[in-house]
Amino acid sequence: MAADAQRPPPGGAVDPGYYVRHLDAISALERVRGYKRRTLELLGVAPGQCVLDVGRGIGDEVRALAQLVGSSGHAIGIDVSEAMVAEARRRAAAEGSAARFETGDASLLPFLDGYFDGCRADRVLQHLEDPSRLVAEMARVVKPGGRVVLAEPDWDTYIVDAPDRGLTRCILNARSDRFPNGWVGRQFPRLLRSAGLVVFTVQPQTAVHTHLAEADAVAILRFSAARAAADGVISAAEAEAWIAALEQADRDGHFFAAGTLFIAAARKA
Numbered sequence: 432m433a434a435d436a437q438r439p440p441p442g443g444a445v446d447p448g449y450y451v452r453h454l455d456a457i458s459a460l461e462r463v464r465g466y467k468r469r470t471l472e473l474l475g476v477a478p479g480q481c482v483l484d485v486g487r488g489i490g491d492e493v494r495a496l497a498q499l500v501g502s503s504g505h506a507i508g509i510d511v512s513e514a515m516v517a518e519a520r521r522r523a524a525a526e527g528s529a530a531r532f533e534t535g536d537a538s539l540l541p542f543l544d545g546y547f548d549g550c551r552a553d554r555v556l557q558h559l560e561d562p563s564r565l566v567a568e569m570a571r572v573v574k575p576g577g578r579v580v581l582a583e584p585d586w587d588t589y590i591v592d593a594p595d596r597g598l599t600r601c602i603l604n605a606r607s608d609r610f611p612n613g614w615v616g617r618q619f620p621r622l623l624r625s626a627g628l629v630v631f632t633v634q635p636q637t638a639v640h641t642h643l644a645e646a647d648a649v650a651i652l653r654f655s656a657a658r659a660a661a662d663g664v665i666s667a668a669e670a671e672a673w674i675a676a677l678e679q680a681d682r683d684g685h686f687f688a689a690g691t692l693f694i695a696a697a698r699k700a
């Protein structure tokens with residue numbers, strides 16, 4: 432399962448440097464690299480094609496796509512955050528990559544109908560109030576036969592082995608509900624079919640975390656407990672006790688958490 436901080440999107444109040452470090456920490460995890468490779472395989476990219484990555488963040492996959500399409504193709508990343516686009520451009524220039532990055536909103540993609548051979552969105556729909564807008568836009572900008580690939584967690588699948596079952600549910604449910612769409616993973620087939628696309632695979636990718644540090648990078652457990660306390664869902668003492676129990680489990684070698692990210696791929700008829 433890939434992670435996301437439940438904070439305003441970059442470009443808002445959050446320090447963009449924090450968000451870049453957060454995305455880098457997640458992308459460094461082998462399991463995350465594995466699911467991202469799978470999304471690129473499902474796009475079925477060939478040299479000479481035009482491909483789009485929406486909500487691109489720091490741009491790693493756009494640079495990978497630029498290599499796959501070669502000098503006769505185009506790989507474009509779009510993100511609402513100017514800070515993210517600037518960082519993605521800086522990294523592409525440092526690598527000599529032909530990847531292109533533009534600033535724009537996912538709900539109105541600034542591209543002609545049928546322009547792309549493939550389009551992907553990775554951990555973006557969970558941040559949108561109306562994910563169907565982006566999926567419809569992705570369907571619009573791909574050409575007939577083109578592919579749309581999505582990857583998102585379903586945050587209600589995130590489980591943690593902790594002593595207090597009710598408290599654990601309170602913290603994790605509050606965390607899931609703070610996303611505009613923490614359930615988007617389970618909605619993929621419906622969203623894609625409603626946009627007129629033909630779904631050809633939906634794949635779960637479950638990540639198991641046996642160290643608190645990894646779970647905290649992915650699912651920001653400490654922040655989530657503190658936030659649940661700040662929101663009055665639980666008391667500050669309960670938040671402290673919950674984290675203390677997780678830290679003890681980690682020291683004892685018993686820490687266990689897991690969550691599922693879904694990948695879906697569809698084609699335009």
Ligand SMILES: C[S@@+](CC[C@H](N)C(=O)[O-])C[C@H]1O[C@@H](n2cnc3c(N)ncnc32)[C@H](O)[C@@H]1O
Binds near residue numbers: 487535538554559
């Ligand atoms: C969790 S990050 C994921 C980044 C990248 N896709 C990855 O997998 O590393 C979410 C990204 O979506 C972008 N984003 C959020 N809302 C957006 C919108 N309405 N339009 C375009 N991008 C958006 C954010 O700026 C951020 O870079």
